[in-house]
Amino acid sequence: MASKLKIGVIRVVTTDDWDFLRTHARIISEYVRDPKLQMVTDRIDGFPSGIPNEEEEARAIPYVIETANRMVKNEDLNALFVSCAADPGVSELQEKLEIPVVGAGRTSAYVARSLGFPIGILGIDEKVPGVVADALGRTTWSYLKPEDVETTLDINKSLNKYIDLARKLVDDNHARVILLACTGLSTARLAPRIRNELHIPVVDPVISSGLVTYYAARGNQIQNGE
Amino acid sequence: MASKLKIGVIRVVTTDDWDFLRTHARIISEYVRDPKLQMVTDRIDGFPSGIPNEEEEARAIPYVIETANRMVKNEDLNALFVSCAADPGVSELQEKLEIPVVGAGRTSAYVARSLGFPIGILGIDEKVPGVVADALGRTTWSYLKPEDVETTLDINKSLNKYIDLARKLVDDNHARVILLACTGLSTARLAPRIRNELHIPVVDPVISSGLVTYYAARGNQIQNGE
Numbered sequence: 531m532a533s534k535l536k537i538g539v540i541r542v543v544t545t546d547d548w549d550f551l552r553t554h555a556r557i558i559s560e561y562v563r564d565p566k567l568q569m570v571t572d573r574i575d576g577f578p579s580g581i582p583n584e585e586e587e588a589r590a591i592p593y594v595i596e597t598a599n600r601m602v603k604n605e606d607l608n609a610l611f612v613s614c615a616a617d618p619g620v621s622e623l624q625e626k627l628e629i630p631v632v633g634a635g636r637t638s639a640y641v642a643r644s645l646g647f648p649i650g651i652l653g654i655d656e657k658v659p660g661v662v663a664d665a666l667g668r669t670t671w672s673y674l675k676p677e678d679v680e681t682t683l684d685i686n687k688s689l690n691k692y693i694d695l696a697r698k699l700v701d702d703n704h705a706r707v708i709l710l711a712c713t714g715l716s717t718a719r720l721a722p723r724i725r726n727e728l729h730i731p732v733v734d735p736v737i738s739s740g741l742v743t744y745y746a747a748r749g750n751q752i753q754n755g756e
Numbered sequence: 757m758a759s760k761l762k763i764g765v766i767r768v769v770t771t772d773d774w775d776f777l778r779t780h781a782r783i784i785s786e787y788v789r790d791p792k793l794q795m796v797t798d799r800i801d802g803f804p805s806g807i808p809n810e811e812e813e814a815r816a817i818p819y820v821i822e823t824a825n826r827m828v829k830n831e832d833l834n835a836l837f838v839s840c841a842a843d844p845g846v847s848e849l850q851e852k853l854e855i856p857v858v859g860a861g862r863t864s865a866y867v868a869r870s871l872g873f874p875i876g877i878l879g880i881d882e883k884v885p886g887v888v889a890d891a892l893g894r895t896t897w898s899y900l901k902p903e904d905v906e907t908t909l910d911i912n913k914s915l916n917k918y919i920d921l922a923r924k925l926v927d928d929n930h931a932r933v934i935l936l937a938c939t940g941l942s943t944a945r946l947a948p949r950i951r952n953e954l955h956i957p958v959v960d961p962v963i964s965s966g967l968v969t970y971y972a973a974r975g976n977q978i979q980n981g982e
Contacts, residue, residue, distance in 0.1 A: 644862060738971055746871055
């Protein structure tokens with residue numbers, strides 16, 4: 531009966547800094563606190579600056595699928611988490627794999643919708659990832675990004691600008707929920723800083739989607755008779 | 757720094773059987789395992805058979821708001837969970853209250869959308885709760901219920917029929933995710949039984965939305981400087 535619960539985490543920034551790559555698994559663990567939970571992290575090749583825009587999203591899909599297939603082959607996973615707000619490869623993997631697959635983009639957008647509207651969104655690209663816009667549907671939302679941020683590598687120097695833009699979304703666009711539409715903003719731990727300034731729910735893409743992945747993994751575990 | 761994390765749970769079945777009423781808080785606790793988490797349960801008046809249909813949904817709204825106001829006044833809550841798939845009063849409370857408010861209907865529908873489609877839905881009314889249909893939007897879904905179930909009180913005698921209908925949703929409607937659109941189906945612990953039979957993700961409305969409520973409550977706690 532003593533059984534593991536294993537989630538695979540796919541990072542979309544190519545680096546050999548495994549401590550950096552494992553940050554997403556670590557911040558999910560802080561919320562889950564299940565001693566049975568193991569998270570294994572892997573990453574795609576060929577994207578040293580992450581996935582900053584739509585062209586790169588499309589180019590990343592085969593790399594995500596390749597990494598997913600390798601993880602599923604080598605690890606007895608209960609669920610797979612694609613830790614990118616653009617959800618590259620998620621639809622394809624949901625069709626192909628037998629385990630639940632969760633993407634940080636659409637899932638965190640749905641969590642934001644659960645908490646209210648209008649939704650104010652912060653990210654890194656000129657526009658919101660397509661899967662996030664799709665998930666928000668007809669819900670009222672607005673989007674801002676700092677002018678000098680172009681990739682996930684630019685985030686840390688612009689944290690105060692993100693807080694100013696969050697304030698603008700609340701004051702000018704009447705946002706009642708803030709959604710972070712880039713998982714690099716999770717690594718930067720931006721959500722608690724905005725909450726402390728603005729006293730408003732802030733949806734962190736890695737933590738919120740990570741909890742849904744944990745839910746799906748436990749369901750899959752029960753399904754396997756454990 | 758030792759701080760509580762308190763979630764209020766509103767039940768929509770009027771009974772004085774508090775062990776029954778607290779079942780929803782208990783099954784959320786099984787997934788959250790946070791020693792700081794406290795859940796307090798209260799219930800609405802005047803609905804001994806729960807909320808079986810649209811007419812009763814509308815009639816329940818002022819009762820849910822009254823219960824919510826009483827809980828917020830008496831307890832220092834970090835979030836409020838309305839444990840009913842029809843989300844009675846949830847939109848109204850999200851506008852009025854300063855703490856996050858989560859409803860089991862739209863939130864579990866969003867979790868189902870996160871896990872894939874087509875979605876097969878089981879419930880108790882002739883049709884899917886309006887908030888669930890709204891949350892599913894253009895996503896492909898189908899809905900079934902056992903003929904002899906009319907209220908939450910009829911569920912336990914029909915568990916095998918629910919499993920047969922879930923199989924029908926998979927075989928005939930190609931469902932790849934099953935969503936339970938009545939929180940009475942959570943009390944009956946139907947989700948693991950369907951998973952064990954059909955090896956498919958099954959979204960339990962109380963557990964999935966309860967995890968989102970926990971996420972929102974912890975965000976609200978951090979916002980309060982803890």
